């Protein structure tokens with residue numbers, strides 16, 4: 273559970289910590305890191321811009337990259353109870369017919385769990401052991417570890433972690449080089465459907481001619497994503513859903529209910545399908561360092577379903593490496609964390625960019641060619657780069673020891 277705490281109380285609590293850490297953003301990466309550091313007896317100061325956590329949330333399919341973090345925090349069982357296995361994946365033609373169904377669970381189970389969870393439920397799981405936070409607070413200035421908060425308070429930290437998401441404003445306060453972005457020109461509405469259908473462990477995607485429909489199971493309901501080119505969405509969710517119903521007559525009751533759920537929402541949230549990539553993750557000096565974490569460092573398109581998986585992995589590796597940190601070796605550990613983790617995250621991000629080029633397309637010929645290819649491709653080959661990342665997760669203690677022994 274998140275416990276609202278004053279900024280001053282949080283700062284006082286960390287006075288004797290071997291490294292004084294500020295985490296900006298109580299999202300997936302920030303909470304994962306906070307929980308790992310608290311397990312080590314540290315008292316990271318955690319701030320969140322929102323006045324409270326009342327976001328309606330969305331679905332997350334989490335790859336096994338998250339398992340080690342959840343196990344270290346001691347909440348893996350709670351996670352399994354709050355989520356649902358994502359055992360199967362169906363690919364549908366642009367007319368709505370199921371072309372193939374793959375056994376994703378079997379493909380990934382050698383590496384760990386592949387689960388669907390609602391973002392709010394994941395936040396509950398990550399804060400099972402309690403987590404102080406100061407809501408309605410941001411950072412307005414960073415100067416070699418010296419931080420000015422939006423409340424006017426000022427103090428110094430050994431490490432400031434910007435985990436404030438894809439639209440990070442804190443990133444602009446740091447010297448992290450160029451921040452590039454890919455804009456697909458598409459966007460999508462996200463909502464929930466209560467109609468689970470016969471197979472509650474089935475995720476489905478329909479890659480249409482100028483639209484995209486996906487349903488992803490979480491515990492007891494389905495997350496729905498309906499997207500299209502930004503200009504086409506001006507007609508509103510209900511008219512766009514009706515257009516998709518006409519264009520894809522092959523869909524069944526489950527997908528029709530998903531479209532109905534989008535139509536029924538008076539004002540569903542529209543996610544722009546853009547991403548970001550920062551040139552550097554680490555800045556600062558011995559006086560005080562700053563790093564970008566999660567989407568603030570590399571914010572993902574949702575196409576490969578791996579953004580949160582990589583954000584949690586980055587937080588886990590950083591958190592475990594910080595178990596070896598004091599003020600004298602912090603800079604070397606952070607530099608090695610960036611050296612090891614940044615290429616992993618960027619390779620997953622490149623995979624999600626490649627998938628976006630396939631998924632977000634207009635034109636029947638393209639749809640037909642894509643479907644012909646998908647009939648013969650194995651899911652292992654499509655997900656190959658992601659599965660390799662999952663299989664080759666680094667050991668953070670080894671990485672830290674390598675730095676400290678000068679190897």
Ligand SMILES: Cc1cc2nc3c(=O)[nH]c(=O)nc-3n(C[C@H](O)[C@H](O)[C@H](O)COP(=O)(O)OP(=O)(O)OC[C@H]3O[C@@H](n4cnc5c(N)ncnc54)[C@H](O)[C@@H]3O)c2cc1C
Nearest residue numbers: 297299300301321332333436437566567577578579580581
């Ligand atoms: C529709 C959708 C579907 C997705 N599906 C998947 C999926 O299936 N699988 C997957 O792995 N990933 C998925 N993702 C990606 C995933 O949600 C992100 O990669 C993940 O949430 C990143 O975690 P984060 O902590 O970096 O950012 P966030 O979880 O976005 O958290 C950032 C936090 O920082 C706070 N904040 C913002 N600005 C400030 C500020 N200035 N000061 C203080 N706090 C601030 C925000 O309020 C928020 O609480 C999806 C994303 C979307 C949008």
